[in-house]
Amino acid sequence: MAQETTYPKRYKFKESQEKWIKYWKDEGIYKFDINAKGEIFSIDTPPPFVSGTLHLGHILNHSWIDFVARYNKMKGRNVYFPQGYDCHGLPVELAVEKKYGISQHQRDEFLEKCIEWVEQNINNMTKQYDDLGYSTDWDFTYRTMKDDYKFKIQWSLLYFYEKGWLYREKFPTHFCVNCETSVAKAEVGYYEEPGKLWYLKLPIVGREDEYITIATTRPEYMEACVGVFIHPNDERYYHLSAAEVEIPMTDRTVRIEMDRNVDMNFGTGIVYCCTYGDELDIKWKINYDLDEIQIFTEDGHMNENSIYQGMTILEAREQILKDLDERSLVEKIEDYEHRVVIHSERSSCRKPIEYLPVYQWFINVKDFTDEIIESGNIMNWYPEKHKQRLIDWCEGVDWNWVISRQRVFGTPIPFWYCKECNEIIPPRVEDLPLDPVKTPPPVDKCPKCKSKNLLGEKDVCDCWIDSSITPLAIAKWLEDDDFFEKTYMKAKVHRPQGYEIIRTWLFYTLFRCKKLTGKAPFYETMINGMVAGPDSRKMSKSFGNIVSPDEVMPEFGADAIRQWAAMGSLGDDYPFEYTWIELQTKQPVSEDKIKEEMEKLPEDKFNKKYRRRFEQLIGASRFLTKIWNAYRFLGLNLNKFEISDINIDKNLLSVIDNYFYSEFNKNLELITKYFDEYNWHEAFTIVRPFFWNEICDNYIEAIKYKFYLEEQETREWALKNALNLFYKMLTIFAIIMPFISEEIYSNMYKKFKNLKSIHLERWPTPYENISEELAEKGKFGIDIIKILRNYKSKHQIPLNQEITRVIILSDKNKHEIINDLKEDIKNTIRIKNLEIYEKNQEDKIKDKPDSKEIIDELGIIFYFSL
RNA sequence: AGGAGAGUCUCCUAGCAUAGUUAUGGAACUUCCCUUACGAGGAAGACUACGUCGGUUCAAAUCCGACCUCUCCUACCA
Numbered sequence: 001m002a003q004e005t006t007y008p009k010r011y012k013f014k015e016s017q018e019k020w021i022k023y024w025k026d027e028g029i030y031k032f033d034i035n036a037k038g039e040i041f042s043i044d045t046p047p048p049f050v051s052g053t054l055h056l057g058h059i060l061n062h063s064w065i066d067f068v069a070r071y072n073k074m075k076g077r078n079v080y081f082p083q084g085y086d087c088h089g090l091p092v093e094l095a096v097e098k099k100y101g102i103s104q105h106q107r108d109e110f111l112e113k114c115i116e117w118v119e120q121n122i123n124n125m126t127k128q129y130d131d132l133g134y135s136t137d138w139d140f141t142y143r144t145m146k147d148d149y150k151f152k153i154q155w156s157l158l159y160f161y162e163k164g165w166l167y168r169e170k171f172p173t174h175f176c177v178n179c180e181t182s183v184a185k186a187e188v189g190y191y192e193e194p195g196k197l198w199y200l201k202l203p204i205v206g207r208e209d210e211y212i213t214i215a216t217t218r219p220e221y222m223e224a225c226v227g228v229f230i231h232p233n234d235e236r237y238y239h240l241s242a243a244e245v246e247i248p249m250t251d252r253t254v255r256i257e258m259d260r261n262v263d264m265n266f267g268t269g270i271v272y273c274c275t276y277g278d279e280l281d282i283k284w285k286i287n288y289d290l291d292e293i294q295i296f297t298e299d300g301h302m303n304e305n306s307i308y309q310g311m312t313i314l315e316a317r318e319q320i321l322k323d324l325d326e327r328s329l330v331e332k333i334e335d336y337e338h339r340v341v342i343h344s345e346r347s348s349c350r351k352p353i354e355y356l357p358v359y360q361w362f363i364n365v366k367d368f369t370d371e372i373i374e375s376g377n378i379m380n381w382y383p384e385k386h387k388q389r390l391i392d393w394c395e396g397v398d399w400n401w402v403i404s405r406q407r408v409f410g411t412p413i414p415f416w417y418c419k420e421c422n423e424i425i426p427p428r429v430e431d432l433p434l435d436p437v438k439t440p441p442p443v444d445k446c447p448k449c450k451s452k453n454l455l456g457e458k459d460v461c462d463c464w465i466d467s468s469i470t471p472l473a474i475a476k477w478l479e480d481d482d483f484f485e486k487t488y489m490k491a492k493v494h495r496p497q498g499y500e501i502i503r504t505w506l507f508y509t510l511f512r513c514k515k516l517t518g519k520a521p522f523y524e525t526m527i528n529g530m531v532a533g534p535d536s537r538k539m540s541k542s543f544g545n546i547v548s549p550d551e552v553m554p555e556f557g558a559d560a561i562r563q564w565a566a567m568g569s570l571g572d573d574y575p576f577e578y579t580w581i582e583l584q585t586k587q588p589v590s591e592d593k594i595k596e597e598m599e600k601l602p603e604d605k606f607n608k609k610y611r612r613r614f615e616q617l618i619g620a621s622r623f624l625t626k627i628w629n630a631y632r633f634l635g636l637n638l639n640k641f642e643i644s645d646i647n648i649d650k651n652l653l654s655v656i657d658n659y660f661y662s663e664f665n666k667n668l669e670l671i672t673k674y675f676d677e678y679n680w681h682e683a684f685t686i687v688r689p690f691f692w693n694e695i696c697d698n699y700i701e702a703i704k705y706k707f708y709l710e711e712q713e714t715r716e717w718a719l720k721n722a723l724n725l726f727y728k729m730l731t732i733f734a735i736i737m738p739f740i741s742e743e744i745y746s747n748m749y750k751k752f753k754n755l756k757s758i759h760l761e762r763w764p765t766p767y768e769n770i771s772e773e774l775a776e777k778g779k780f781g782i783d784i785i786k787i788l789r790n791y792k793s794k795h796q797i798p799l800n801q802e803i804t805r806v807i808i809l810s811d812k813n814k815h816e817i818i819n820d821l822k823e824d825i826k827n828t829i830r831i832k833n834l835e836i837y838e839k840n841q842e843d844k845i846k847d848k849p850d851s852k853e854i855i856d857e858l859g860i861i862f863y864f865s866l
Numbered sequence: 867a868g869g870a871g872a873g874u875c876u877c878c879u880a881g882c883a884u885a886g887u888u889a890u891g892g893a894a895c896u897u898c899c900c901u902u903a904c905g906a907g908g909a910a911g912a913c914u915a916c917g918u919c920g921g922u923u924c925a926a927a928u929c930c931g932a933c934c935u936c937u938c939c940u941a942c943c944a
Binding site for chain 2: 010048051090091171183184185187261282360385386388396399400401405406462464502504529532567569571575577579615619622626628630631632633634636637684685686688700701790792793795797799800
């Protein structure tokens with residue numbers, strides 16, 4: 001007697017997940033061995049920012065990445081699949097300030113706490129990855145905040161400096177003159193303030209007593225005015241084209257320019273550009289190559305470029321208005337609801353923000369966009385259409401990359417500079433990584449001006465500086481030459497990512513890696529879209545359409561959620577569907593009603609009354625149940641036998657086996673083709689119906705009767721053949737549903753296969769030498785079975801009820817086929833007496849039953865009697 | 867404001883460069899049957915969609931133009 005295995009009625013995904021996550025870890029199923037067989041295929045996965053939790057966008061993206069990893073492994077490649085974390089960023093600083101109540105000015109302690117906070121978040125996110133069934137090898141994880149990572153970053157910056165691509169220059173930034181610090185865009189807010197709009201007259205050069213009038217909320221910028229703009233379509237001002245105007249309180253004149261960015265409906269439709277008034281001013285300064293005249297100091301006073309030197313900005317405003325008024329240059333004053341940019345998000349400051357130029361570090365990318373396009377062109381794009389985003393972006397780049405951020409938690413920019421002459425002092429390679437704020441420069445005086453006033457840069461790097469060398473970091477660049485050679489230089493490197501960061505992550509990675517190694521980093525890229533809510537708008541709190549993975553994972557499990565991911569389409573946005581259900585009536589409730597109720601009811605009451613129904617996941621769970629039951633059925637029968645293998649013998653295949661094996665071959669070819677293109681959606685829409693409607697509904701139904709036969713050999717072969725086919729399907733399932741596949745494998749197949757895990761298995765091969773002639777016959781048999789089953793159904797006969805007598809009449813050439821399949825037809829449909837004749841024998845049949853059906857497309861006539 | 871991608875039935879999705887029967891395939895849905903691998907299964911069914919408006923054409927989801935909506939990006943949140 002075979003060893004008894006028990007087959008629980010339901011698949012318990014929770015226990016299964018827990019068990020296999022541990023097993024995979026203990027047994028090292030996903031370990032990467034660089035010396036293993038197969039071409040090395042590296043996956044440069046996106047390091048998520050360490051917010052502390054993965055969202056559904058990550059789930060979509062990383063499920064796909066896991067499909068890529070598992071599929072390529074099965075195809076025999078040696079897949080290198082690490083997963084790292086992007087640690088630096090303003091949100092970390094904000095969280096630490098809030099949680100520990102310390103400020104960035106207590107630098108050392110602050111940084112320590114940042115690291116602590118990040119580590120906690122990483123723990124949680126790592127668990128979420130494991131719960132998803134993510135097959136990364138955690139031995140190769142990385143963190144952008146670690147020294148080994150920083151070393152590579154700083155080394156690359158030094159290299160860029162030596163090549164002359166890295167430089168330091170003044171550039172405007174949001175600056176709080178109250179706190180005397182640069183602030184991030186995320187730290188500024190707006191608030192509405194009743195203010196004034198001043199209409200000021202600027203004299204036109206060479207035309208006596210002619211003026212143009214500009215409207216401004218910031219008259220104190222007048223002295224910094226370097227340009228005046230009007231809209232090219234503005235009919236009121238056609239006569240002003242190319243005119244010049246005088247700037248009051250200065251001895252300068254400026255040209256009037258036409259620009260489409262002007263808002264014709266604001267003020268007079270004429271706007272003055274004061275370098276750094278707002279973001280538009282900055283854009284104009286760059287596009288029109290305007291001078292910059294700085295009139296403010298970093299502590300909010302007027303500087304030496306202003307006749308109001310020493311006054312605060314507000315004092316200067318009052319004074320200049322008086323002075324302009326004296327010269328009759330103030331046309332009128334209006335009340336105006338003014339949107340003021342203030343320092344609101346991080347401090348209690350709430351004072352207005354100014355744009356001030358400070359020294360920033362730059363990397364020259366403008367001169368290398370052709371090279372980036374080339375690196376993009378040699379890659380395979382899935383889907384192709386998103387390549388255009390990269391090309392368009394490259395072609396439009398007209399400024400260089402500002403890499404410095406006035407933050408503290410980031411990779412230090414490893415340079416010093418001379419306070420007197422701004423000479424840059426680079427570090428020695430052997431001293432990297434370092435923090436120039438804490439480490440003295442390698443020289444004691446400026447090599448250019450001999451000054452001893454050398455300062456370490458306290459700015460840190462833009463996050464994209466960290467993340468745009470991930471392909472090098474994972475390949476142990478500068479660390480292990482052999483590893484680097486094998487996993488980068490000679491490997492196929494796959495880059496999966498969302499389309500929204502093509503212009504950042506992909507762009508900068510293509511640029512830097514090519515420059516640093518001479519080799520374009522990627523063999524191919526797979527692009528995912530954004531996850532939206534059911535209203536196909538992005539998930540956001542204000543729309544109330546957010547779903548968190550933590551909400552659905554415990555209810556449906558990873559295999560179901562991964563099926564949801566598999567149904568998304570390459571490169572397009574993908575909604576996460578749900579409908580609101582009223583719990584009592586179980587009826588769907590409209591979106592509007594829900595919104596109403598949400599506002600009306602307290603949260604707990606609302607939650608008791610309504611619930612979200614996740615249709616996609618319900619469908620996915622049903623499929624898992626179907627797989628589980630097919631397994632149970634085969635398993636229960638396997639319990640009755642002692643078989644030593646599930647190998648097949650071509651000569652012992654039944655006609656029906658032959659047909660389904662042939663169908664499997666055809667479907668496998670399609671599935672493989674779609675997987676090769678990373679088109680999960682199309683692949684899965686073949687896998688699911690093929691398994692469900694063909695293998696379960698037709699194949700298993702048609703061989704079922706054999707399991708109850710007396711004759712051992714037929715029983716055994718029927719089971720073996722079915723187990724063999726099911727196993728091939730299971731290896732395909734393993735990519736999308738790793739847990740249930742492993743569960744079934746371990747219970748039913750492990751004893752026949754010499755593998756610790758199905759995830760070490762190879763992609764299935766087609767059945768060889770399948771006779772198409774026999775397959776045709778099998779198809780014919782299945783068609784007949786379908787018609788008979790249909791007949792029963794139409795006449796409301798229970799499927800398991802026996803029919804007393806069925807007569808099948810066919811053309812001569814079909815007669816023999818039907819005869820061969822007699823047992824299959826008879827037993828599958830449960831017919832007591834099945835008689836088979838050629839059509840020309842119709843007259844000879846005795847006691848023909850009344851019920852008759854003619855099936856033209858099969859060339860068959862049926863008679864039935866219940 | 868600009869640039870890019872997208873809009874096909876209740877939901878996903880194919881098709882769209884070389885325009886051509888009745889627009890693909892899934893899920894969900896309804897009715898009947900069944901319940902001995904099946905919180906499952908079987909059979910039938912219907913409804914029925916190319917964002918809007920124009921144009922080119924014998925013929926447009928497909929080509930052209932305008933517009934609308936969504937999403938992403940546009941030098942300090944990733």
